[in-house]
Amino acid sequence: MKSILSFVVLLFFATFSKAQQSLNKNYKNDSLQIKKLADEVMVNSTAYKNLRMFCKDIGPRLSGSSNALKAVYAGKKMLELSGADTVYLQPCVVPHWVRGANEEGYILINGIKEKIKLTSLGNSEGTNGKLINAEIVEVQKMDDISKINVRGKIVLINIEMNPTYIKTFRAYGESGIGRRAGPSLAAKYGAIAVMVRSLASNEDDHPHTGATVYNDSFPKIPAVAISTQTANKISAVLQSGKIVKGFLKSNCKMMGTANSFNVIGEIRGVKFPEQIITVGGHLDSWDLAEGAHDDGTGVVQSIEIIRSIKAQAIKPLRTIRAVLFMNEENGGGGSKAYLQNAKQKGEQHIFALESDAGGFTPRGFNLDMSSQKEQVVKEWSPLFFPYGVYDFNEKGSGSDVGPLKEIGTALAGLQTDSQRYFDLHHAETDVFEAVSKRELDLGALNMAALVWLVSKYGL
Amino acid sequence: MKSILSFVVLLFFATFSKAQQSLNKNYKNDSLQIKKLADEVMVNSTAYKNLRMFCKDIGPRLSGSSNALKAVYAGKKMLELSGADTVYLQPCVVPHWVRGANEEGYILINGIKEKIKLTSLGNSEGTNGKLINAEIVEVQKMDDISKINVRGKIVLINIEMNPTYIKTFRAYGESGIGRRAGPSLAAKYGAIAVMVRSLASNEDDHPHTGATVYNDSFPKIPAVAISTQTANKISAVLQSGKIVKGFLKSNCKMMGTANSFNVIGEIRGVKFPEQIITVGGHLDSWDLAEGAHDDGTGVVQSIEIIRSIKAQAIKPLRTIRAVLFMNEENGGGGSKAYLQNAKQKGEQHIFALESDAGGFTPRGFNLDMSSQKEQVVKEWSPLFFPYGVYDFNEKGSGSDVGPLKEIGTALAGLQTDSQRYFDLHHAETDVFEAVSKRELDLGALNMAALVWLVSKYGL
Numbered sequence: 001m002k003s004i005l006s007f008v009v010l011l012f013f014a015t016f017s018k019a020q021q022s023l024n025k026n027y028k029n030d031s032l033q034i035k036k037l038a039d040e041v042m043v044n045s046t047a048y049k050n051l052r053m054f055c056k057d058i059g060p061r062l063s064g065s066s067n068a069l070k071a072v073y074a075g076k077k078m079l080e081l082s083g084a085d086t087v088y089l090q091p092c093v094v095p096h097w098v099r100g101a102n103e104e105g106y107i108l109i110n111g112i113k114e115k116i117k118l119t120s121l122g123n124s125e126g127t128n129g130k131l132i133n134a135e136i137v138e139v140q141k142m143d144d145i146s147k148i149n150v151r152g153k154i155v156l157i158n159i160e161m162n163p164t165y166i167k168t169f170r171a172y173g174e175s176g177i178g179r180r181a182g183p184s185l186a187a188k189y190g191a192i193a194v195m196v197r198s199l200a201s202n203e204d205d206h207p208h209t210g211a212t213v214y215n216d217s218f219p220k221i222p223a224v225a226i227s228t229q230t231a232n233k234i235s236a237v238l239q240s241g242k243i244v245k246g247f248l249k250s251n252c253k254m255m256g257t258a259n260s261f262n263v264i265g266e267i268r269g270v271k272f273p274e275q276i277i278t279v280g281g282h283l284d285s286w287d288l289a290e291g292a293h294d295d296g297t298g299v300v301q302s303i304e305i306i307r308s309i310k311a312q313a314i315k316p317l318r319t320i321r322a323v324l325f326m327n328e329e330n331g332g333g334g335s336k337a338y339l340q341n342a343k344q345k346g347e348q349h350i351f352a353l354e355s356d357a358g359g360f361t362p363r364g365f366n367l368d369m370s371s372q373k374e375q376v377v378k379e380w381s382p383l384f385f386p387y388g389v390y391d392f393n394e395k396g397s398g399s400d401v402g403p404l405k406e407i408g409t410a411l412a413g414l415q416t417d418s419q420r421y422f423d424l425h426h427a428e429t430d431v432f433e434a435v436s437k438r439e440l441d442l443g444a445l446n447m448a449a450l451v452w453l454v455s456k457y458g459l
Numbered sequence: 460m461k462s463i464l465s466f467v468v469l470l471f472f473a474t475f476s477k478a479q480q481s482l483n484k485n486y487k488n489d490s491l492q493i494k495k496l497a498d499e500v501m502v503n504s505t506a507y508k509n510l511r512m513f514c515k516d517i518g519p520r521l522s523g524s525s526n527a528l529k530a531v532y533a534g535k536k537m538l539e540l541s542g543a544d545t546v547y548l549q550p551c552v553v554p555h556w557v558r559g560a561n562e563e564g565y566i567l568i569n570g571i572k573e574k575i576k577l578t579s580l581g582n583s584e585g586t587n588g589k590l591i592n593a594e595i596v597e598v599q600k601m602d603d604i605s606k607i608n609v610r611g612k613i614v615l616i617n618i619e620m621n622p623t624y625i626k627t628f629r630a631y632g633e634s635g636i637g638r639r640a641g642p643s644l645a646a647k648y649g650a651i652a653v654m655v656r657s658l659a660s661n662e663d664d665h666p667h668t669g670a671t672v673y674n675d676s677f678p679k680i681p682a683v684a685i686s687t688q689t690a691n692k693i694s695a696v697l698q699s700g701k702i703v704k705g706f707l708k709s710n711c712k713m714m715g716t717a718n719s720f721n722v723i724g725e726i727r728g729v730k731f732p733e734q735i736i737t738v739g740g741h742l743d744s745w746d747l748a749e750g751a752h753d754d755g756t757g758v759v760q761s762i763e764i765i766r767s768i769k770a771q772a773i774k775p776l777r778t779i780r781a782v783l784f785m786n787e788e789n790g791g792g793g794s795k796a797y798l799q800n801a802k803q804k805g806e807q808h809i810f811a812l813e814s815d816a817g818g819f820t821p822r823g824f825n826l827d828m829s830s831q832k833e834q835v836v837k838e839w840s841p842l843f844f845p846y847g848v849y850d851f852n853e854k855g856s857g858s859d860v861g862p863l864k865e866i867g868t869a870l871a872g873l874q875t876d877s878q879r880y881f882d883l884h885h886a887e888t889d890v891f892e893a894v895s896k897r898e899l900d901l902g903a904l905n906m907a908a909l910v911w912l913v914s915k916y917g918l
Contacts, residue, residue, distance in 0.1 A: 419895055
């Protein structure tokens with residue numbers, strides 16, 4: 001505990017003392033250019049309007065769906081309007097998972113049957129329309145699946161997100177193991193189905209979906225998420241010594257693959273066009289809601305980088321490419337295709353930035369690059385302070401740009417104020433109305449500033 | 460421009476180099492105590508539940524109303540439950556302004572009369588139920604009121620909040636002059652009424668109220684706020700050269716004064732009980748909504764300081780006093796009474812912290828104290844970084860603790876991530892549902908940490 005805190009603080013100061021040394025270099029002119037870009041975004045941004053289009057005119061955009069294809073063409077149009085020099089579609093292959101209709105669930109306590117809300121986990125298999133039922137047994141950590149008798153039962157994997165973690169992604173990563181690996185582990189020990197506590201930081205009645213990953217060695221048993229309220233209710237009854245029976249019916253299944261696209265719009269660099277900077281978010285979303293924060297916001301911010309740089313008549317030295325990735329949620333088909341293309345063409349990808357942490361006020365950039373490159377980025381950090389971005393000490397980037405690490409690309413991810421994110425992430429509440437225009441635009445302007453700095457100085 | 464940016468950055472580094480020097484002192488033990496307090500708040504906080512009570516069980520709490528009195532007794536009960544050593548009411552006198560029923564407004568363009576939403580400004584006089592009408596003339600800055608002919612007209616004061624200011628309170632302060640001083644200035648030049656563009660950062664159809672201040676030298680003409688959408692619409696028509704006629708009817712009036720209370724709960728210091736630390740928010744709210752962010756959140760955070768310190772069995776060396784102020788919105792009756800009492804009793808108020816910037820994720824503490832005391836607080840700043848608070852460079856505190864400056868109290872205000880605040884501030888959208896439990900609790904825990912540090916070390 002002590003040592004972790006000290007380490008964080010020391011890191012913090014290391015950043016700042018480094019940053020301090022660079023104050024005299026090109027700082028002043030850069031700050032003026034960034035102020036112009038910032039004003040351009042805060043006054044004229046089209047990100048919010050574009051987000052409304054993705055959320056309200058199109059809606060949910062699950063990979064392989066017709067809506068996902070509509071989003072491809074809408075994104076292409078937006079990139080064209082943003083003034084990108086070239087806009088094109090990049091083919092990719094995505095899994096085609098469908099939820100099907102008539103998902104339903106019940107619990108039976110003391111002879112009383114009560115309807116509950118549930119949602120099949122992405123990529124999971126359903127019950128083929130049959131209402132299956134069994135006694136529910138609860139585990140609060142993964143290890144317990146092998147320790148109690150789950151054979152023939154429905155396992156409630158009830159791992160709460162740790163409320164004491166101030167950075168919510170830490171709690172998501174830690175508790176997420178239940179959703180990702182729980183169904184196959186339960187199947188290994190003979191369970192017939194799994195109910196997972198939603199990965200949600202609040203207590204309400206909205207189940208949150210998300211991908212699960214089956215291990216082919218075990219049966220692919222049905223797996224659903226239930227709301228935190230329902231999970232708490234079942235848990236309380238079980239802990240009082242009573243029996244809870246669960247019923248569930250679903251029609252989801254994996255339908256093989258489908259063809260789809262990444263959408264790419266770029267501004268060609270005037271001096272080093274071969275050096276490519278990628279900035280992106282993902283077009284696809286879960287099917288329960290509008291995919292506003294996840295990740296409509298990252299998509300429209302990426303488009304806004306192109307628009308604002310063009311509107312300011314900036315001619316970047318290096319190539320800036322906005323990439324609207326397909327299939328981040330349940331397969332990564334788009335990011336695989338992007339990497340494969342880069343390798344085939346021998347492209348030089350110097351930097352890639354992802355926005356997939358919700359369209360909330362930015363706080364920093366997570367970095368995944370050599371310590372030498374990290375120092376370069378940290379030297380720029382004072383330029384971001386006037387716009388609320390101060391934290392350059394977290395590691396990481398995002399799952400769409402992540403694969404570019406293989407070809408040596410320096411990676412980054414927008415770090416947001418994600419306190420509200422896991423209230424709505426992958427749930428029906430992730431809608432346009434949950435996004436603040438100013439917060440969205442603040443993210444876009446800080447991203448634009450970082451991308452522009454890399455286009456000027458390289459990395 | 461350049462010099463301002465450099466100044467901000469230099470200030471930033473000044474803070475951190477100071478902070479760095481203090482790393483070895485009592486840092487480690489303090490960080491452990493603060494972690495315990497933080498966990499206590501993040502796991503067991505009652506702030507959100509208490510907020511629901513103020514918002515949903517009571518509702519709007521305008522000074523002098525029966526709801527405001529209900530809030531007094533609810534706050535007293537909450538402080539008792541929080542474990543405060545003593546809880547008491549402190550009488551104060553507040554203005555009793557009432558909106559009355561049947562506010563309405565119209566605009567007439569091209570012979571077509573259209574209903575518009577409007578809301579009388581707090582403390583303003585109405586039309587006594589008569590539908591008054593006149594041609595609307597627009598100004599976009601205060602100076603223009605004296606330059607155009609406003610005699611017999613309705614003046615639309617259409618001063619937009621500057622979207623390029625990253626700190627939204629700066630835009631609020633600057634544009635707010637129209638609401639505060641516009642009606643009397645327009646009256647001086649013969650206007651019959653004023654419509655003020657709502658102090659809102661978004662474009663929608665919710666008018667935002669707020670207090671105006673009449674100058675007794677001029678007629679007290681009716682003054683209403685209209686939504687940003689309506690203001691934009693009228694402005695566009697006027698700028699096309701057409702005439703817009705405005706109609707408005709209202710029944711608001713000042714009814715003299717009423718008796719009310721501040722609510723105070725304190726933990727007596729075990730070593731220096733005479734040294735008082737105040738932490739507070741305000742109980743009263745505008746009448747249009749639930750007063751969730753303004754300032755139910757500040758009230759329940761202040762109560763949570765008491766609860767969490769008691770729950771952790773901390774015995775503070777100095778006295779910690781949560782004060783739920785009455786009448787921040789339209790008179791400051793509560794804060795005046797608090798200062799007066801302090802002076803009469805010769806109390807020693809060493810520090811006062813206010814939370815009245817919405818219950819959003821905290822980013823820092825604004826400070827208003829001697830530079831020597833500022834340095835003491837800044838030396839503690841590394842203790843707050845793990846909880847998202849890093850900015851100690853803004854000046855200011857809040858209007859309820861502000862008057863304590865007269866008796867030499869060091870002042871501070873919670874600085875929040877206020878990008879969303881002026882979407883809902885003083886409007887019908889400031890409701891419980893707009894508050895995030897985690898954001899609210901993060902504010903409370905950082906406040907608790909600062910109050911605890913002052914209780915330990917003095918200031």
